[in-house]
Amino acid sequence: MPTHLTRRDIxxxxxGSAVGFFFTPVPWKLLDDTSIWTQNWSKIPPLPRGERTTRYSACTLCPGGCAVRAQLVGPMPYSLRGVSGHPVSRGFLCAVGLAGHHMAFHPLRLASPVRVDGAGDEAKVVPISADAAMRMAAAKIREGNGSVALLDCQPGRAVSAYYEDLARMIENGLYVTAASREDSTLQALRSMIGEESAPLGFDFENTSMILSFGAPLLDGWGSPGRLERLLKGKPDRSVRFVQVEHRQSRTALQADLWVPVNPGGERALALSIAHVLLMERPGRRTSATTIADMASYKETVARYTPEAARAESGIEPALVRQVAEELSIAPASIVLSGPDAGGGPMERDTEYAVAGLNLLLGNVGKKGGVVFLHEMPGTAGRSHVVRDIRDVPDHSLNLLIIDPASSGYAVPWKSLERKLCPGTGMVVSLAATMDEIAAHADIVVPAPAPYESLQDVPTQTGASAATFGLSTPLLPADKRSVDPASFVAGVIRLAGFPLPVPQCDDLLKERGRMIHAERRGTIYQPADGSTVRVAELAQFDELWTKLAGAGVWVDDPKEQHEPAEASLGASMLQSRGGPRRADPGLLLIPYGYKRAVSGAAISPILSKLSQESALRPGAGTVALHPVTAALSGVVDAECVLLDTTNGTMKLAVRIDRSVRPGVAEAVAGPIGRHGADIMDLCDVREDGTWRMTNANVRKA
Amino acid sequence: MFGSGLALALFAGWYGFPRILYRSETQPLQFSHAVHAGEKAGMACGDCHVLDAAGRFHGIPGTAKCAECHSAPLGDSKEEKMLVDDYVTPSKELPWRVYSRQPDNAYFPHAAHVALAKIPCAECHGPYGQSEAPRVYEVNRITGYSRDIWGPNISGIASHPWEGMKMDRCVTCHATHGRRDGCIDCHK
Amino acid sequence: MDSEHGKNARFGMVIDLDRCDGCGACMIACAVENNVPPGHASATERTGITWMRVAAVESGQEYPAADVAFVPMFCQQCENETPCISVCPQNAVEIDPATGIVGQIPQRCLGCRYCMTACPYHARYFNWRDPAWPEGMDRQLNPDVSPRMRGVAEKCNFCHGRLHAAKAKAAAKGSREIDPADYVPACVESCFQNAIVFGDLNDHESEVAKLARGADTFRFLSRLGSEPKVYFHSTRPWVKEMAESTLTRSKKENGHG
Known part of the structure; x- marks a missing residue:
């Protein structure tokens, strides 16, 4: 052994170590482990693990209330699908609903109640406590200089009845719904037959012809599964389906006949159909109903010969006569109008002109027509006598509380803003996410996200029998959210009106008790597809257990009778003459897809439809006919400026031959995260409509 | 001197390296398979490690399964008391470390191997069903997987058929049995 | 074929273009099922990932006569000289002889994107970014499908996770033959219009095989001879003609994000 180390030894x-190194597992094992590491690197989220379970619930993203079969891993739902055989949704679940379980984790989800200071780009969001929010809202009620309105975007729920009671308790309290109501025709018919609280529905299943004025029947209207099933695929259809719409919508594409009416010409078309029915084909009418104002109605209709109406409706007289003829010979028919998800409601007189056709044809109170329903237990005398926010006088509200449980339809901020007392009006939004309306509100109180709390699924628009179902939670409750009913009750109590604060669950149970007491109808259970009659359930608990398993109660049909007397709202129809459109220039027409408008939060995965494909053009584009584009000197995919009297917006142009010449079609909804909305450019008229606005397009 | 360098490297690589590469973790409970599967309780593997009718293998059972027998202590062992007090009563799941956990992109259907091919559990999992207490769980600091995937021998040479659970093990067995499988049969 | 491996199947689809109303449910069902993340804010048609993509194709006529066909486009599962397989330098794509499904193994992919160029249907997508979900949504992933990393290509594989589940269910009963009702891809399941029929083309009695043989059924770009296993059906002449026309990329697709 050497006594001291030399450089050579080292x-x-x-x-030696270097040689030895290669005879150890170190290099080979490290190589292997590193390669495994690269395959599983940390930027990929790990897959969830846990027990797989199946649960049933219902989608609450729009009032459609489609039944949902959810698959969960551990506590988390990872897949939703429809429930085939379900009496209400019939297995349907739309693209938005398929990703409904994402909503609780939406990037715009609110973590606490907030106060919004300032507006627009300078708006500052300050977290506050729920109590502070209540106190601020209660102070507005106590001030008393103006009315207080509760805007319920999804009426018919158990909590809606409670809101209505609360609003009645306070002086100047109003319970209102959004302007875009799918049941506009039923609403008009109720007042025409003088039964303001009569629950009405459409007996689509037994009808032979449907004439729809702009109602998006195949794009989410009512209970989507019902109409999709009935009107699915032209070849298999047993119903004649005619769609009157100025735009080639998805519904228009699927119709047997599409009547491409002039924008705003629906009223003239409806009246010209009435003209043919009354003046050219008299005697075909089989109704037993006496029309009180027939004389003055006839007077109005007399002016609307198909030839005379053509200037306004743009429809060939022959086609009008053909549709009228078909209606008059159809054994049963349904005529209805509806709002566009983005374009909003039609004018009141249009809604009346359309609804009146049902009375002319004797469709009301008849199988295959407009049918009477039993009252939803516990709601006698209300829930239908509801004003929509259009009827609230401008500049009259000191406090507006919005329950934005989504109606699926756009609510332009401008249509709400004009109702507020200038300077002092306060808006409280009970939204789970910072959506477009919430961004304009003064206070936002986060409601539970879909599938986080027990909710009810009310009767869908046009249902031929009342229904009641429950959306059971699939996700653990988020402690940051505030129950809307308790919040509103808390505000009103703080304002000095003593009342008990119920839990949402209690309201639902109460309605369940009423249903049990009435002993009508059946309950369907999605887990096994079984149906049981309520009358067979001795105890309320039995009924509740079934409902809590996401069961749905379906009422029995009511015996039908034609109303003895009715009016056609003739006084309403007289007022207007000539086309509403004065300026022949370019017309901006907003439109939308139900549930995907007005910044209502939707799953980020929906970027697949709007951003990563052109399937559903997203907000921020404007579609023009090639001729219109050429006149304005713009080309495809170019950035253009769209001017209206309300401002200017930069948009991308899409040239599309299926767009009506002279029209600029734009999708409603926020452009980007907190971006402007095309609806900011639209005129919201006196009558609360915003369907069309004169505009100009020019190169950016 | 060359020899000592060689010896040093060999020592470090064969003895020291595995001790650095793997981190030891203890299981939350000293569970005895011997007691449960032995004469005392007489249970079969499938009683707790359920393969359901849908062909889904449930792996390590949840606390609910334990609670079927141990809602209250049956004996006087300290471990059992801990199970009941810390997990069963508050219905909390046991944070087991799984020796055979594979990467997310690997797919192993127990149904095909156990129900269809009738391969006994021990063929892959070893005689674990007779153990008195869980082995120390060693986790690879680089990959994050258990040492059992590579096998106890750092050289990668298996002295028993159940040692090692890497893809080559799957492939060898499938080749022996003449299976023709595509990549996506075992990857998801 | 042989009892040891079970019968060989050729899974395929027939899509009725006259029924498809372009609702997009299939696209979302697909993305949720296969753990495809939401598009990045800058994602375009070219850089986003849509295994299933429904295109709205216009007939070219004027308002109001314009007609639109909605064409779901995804991996056509080419059978003959499958273009993506023949170009892959990594053997990361292969056709499974037992099912006919063209499989893609992301772990093998080196990201050269040759397959994307080769695919006549633009059905392959590249992960330009790490897959990212908003916080919380990453705990809602489908446990049966592993997410893909940045830098690899991916595409439709007829919901292979569901085939795994169907096979496991059959195996638990001791069978190698899956029940056709157990293996339904997410897009088929989500289609309320029943526009997509899925099944084994080798089973001559199956609905899909009958429809594939039927009148007015065609395949896209059949002149290339790649023998796709996805068929389309339409009685509209212009739609049938479109199937053989060379599609121009949309301006949006060509644009840079």
Whole structure:
């Protein structure tokens, strides 16, 4: 052994180690482990693990209330699908609903109640406590200089009845719904037959012809599964389906006949159909109803010969006569109008002109027509006598509380803003996410996200029997959210009106008790597809257990009778003459897809439909006919400026031959995260409509 | 000196390296398979490690399964008391470390191997069903997987058929049995 | 074929373009099922990932006569000289002889994107970014499908996770033959219009095989001879003609994000 180390020894040692290194597992094992590491690197989220379970619930993203079969891993739902055989949704679940379980984790989800200071780009969001929010809202009620309105975007729920009671308790309290109501025709018919609270529905299943004025029947209207099933695929259809719409919408594409009416010409078309029915084909009418104002109605209609109406409606007289003829020989028919998800409601007189056709044809109170329903237990005398926010006088509200449980339809901020007392009016939004309306509100109180709390699914628009179902939670409750009913009750109590604060669950149970007491109808259970009659359930608990398993109660049909007397709203129809459109220039027409408008939060995965494919053009584009584009000197995919009297917006142009010449079609909804909305450019008229606005397009 | 360098490297690589590469973790409970599967309780593997009718293998059972027998202590062992007090009563799941956990992109259907091919559990999992207490769980600091995937021998040479659970093990067995499988049969 | 491996199947689809109303449910069902993340804010048609993509194709006529066909486009599962397989330098794509499904193994992919160029249907997508979900949504992933990393290509594989589940269910009963009702891809399941029929083309009695043989059924770009296993059906002449026309990329697709 050498006594001292030389440089050579060290080199030998290193050399030996180097050789030895390759005879150890170190290099080979490290190579292997590193390669495994690269395959599983940390930027990929690990897959969830846990027990797989199946649960049933219902989607609450729009009032459609489609039944949902959810698959969970551990506590988390990872897959939703429809429930085939379900009496209400019939297995349907739309693209938005398929990703409904994402909503609780939406990037715009609110973490606490907030106060919004300032507006627009300078708006600052300050977190506050729920109590502070209540106190601020209660102070507005106590001030008393103006009315207080509760805007319920999804009426018919158990909590809606409670809101209505609360609003009645306070002086100047109003319970209102959004302007875009799918049941506009039923609403008009109720007042025409003088039964303001009569629950009405459409017996689509037994009808032989549907004439729809702009109602998006195949794009989410009512209970989407019902109409999709009935009107699915032209070859298999047993119903004649005619769509009157100025735009080639999805519904228009699927119709047997699309009547491309002039924008705003629906009223003239409806009246010219009435003209043919009354003046050219008299005697075909088989209704037993006496029309009180027939004389003055006839007077109005007399002016609307198909030839005379053509200037306004743009429809060939032969086509009008053909549709009228079809209606008059159809054994049963339904005529209805509806709002566009983005374009909003039609004018009141249009809604009346359309609804009146049902009375002319004797469709009301008849199988295959407009049918009477039993009252939803516990709601006698209300829920239908509801004003929509259009009827609230401008500049009259000191406090507006919005329950934005989504109606699926756009609510332009401008249509709400004009109702507020200038300077002092306060808006409280009970939204789970910072959506477009919430961004304009003064206070936002986060409601539970879908599938986080027990909710009810009310009767869908046009249902031929009342229904009641429950959306059971699939996700653990988020402690940051505030129950809307308790919040509103808390505000009103703080304002000095003593009342008990119920939990949402209690309201639902109460309605369940009423249903049990009435002993009508059946309950369907999605887990096994079984149906049981309520009358067979001795105890309320039995009924509740079934409902809590996401069961749905379906009422029995009511015996039908034609109303003895009715009016056709003739006084309403007389007022207007000539086309509403004065300026022959370019017309901006907003439109939308139900549930995907007005910044209502939707799953980020929906970027697949709007951003990563052109399937559903997203907000921020404007579609023009090639001729219109050429006149304005713009080309495809170019950035253009769209001017209206309300401002200017930069948009991308899409040239599309299926767009009506002279029209600029734009999708409603925020452009980007907190971006402007095309609806900011639209005129919101006196009558609360915003369907069309004169505009100009020019190169950016 | 060359020899000592060689010896040093060999010592470090064969003895020291595995001790650095793997981190030891203890299981939350000293569970005895011997007691449960032995004469005392007489249970079969499938009683707890359920393969359901849908062909889904449930792996390590949840606390609810334990609670079927151990809602209250049956004996006087300290471990059992801990199970009941810390997990069953508050219905909390045991944070087991799984020796055979594979990467997310690997797919292993127990149904095909156990129900269809009738391969006994021990063929892959070893005689674990007779153990008195869980082995120390060693986790690879680089990959994050258990040492059992590579096998106890750092050289990668298996002295028993159940040692090692890497893809080559799957492939060898499938080749022996003449299976023709595509990549996506075992990857998801 | 042989009892040891079970019968060989050739899974395929027939899509009725006259029924598809372009609702997009299939696209979302697909993305949720296969753990495809939401598009990045800058994602375009070219850089986003849509295994299933429904295109709205216009007939070219004027308002109001314009007609639109909605064409779901995804991996056509080419059978003959499958273009993506023949170009892959990594053997990361292969056709499974037992099912006929063209499989893609992301772990093998080196990201050269040759397959994307080769695919006549633009059905392959590249992960330009790490897959990212908003916080919380990453705990809602489908446990049966592993997410893909940045830098690899991916595409439709007829919901292979569901085939795994169907096979496991059959195996638990001791069978190698899956029940056709157990293996339904997410897009087929989500289609309320029943526009997509899925099944084994080798089973001559199956609905899909009958429809594939039927009148007015065609395949896209059949002149290339790649023998796709996805068929389309339409009685509209202009739609049938479109199937053989060379599609121009949309301006949006060509644009840079």
């Amino acid at each position: 080199l030998k040692l290193v050399g």
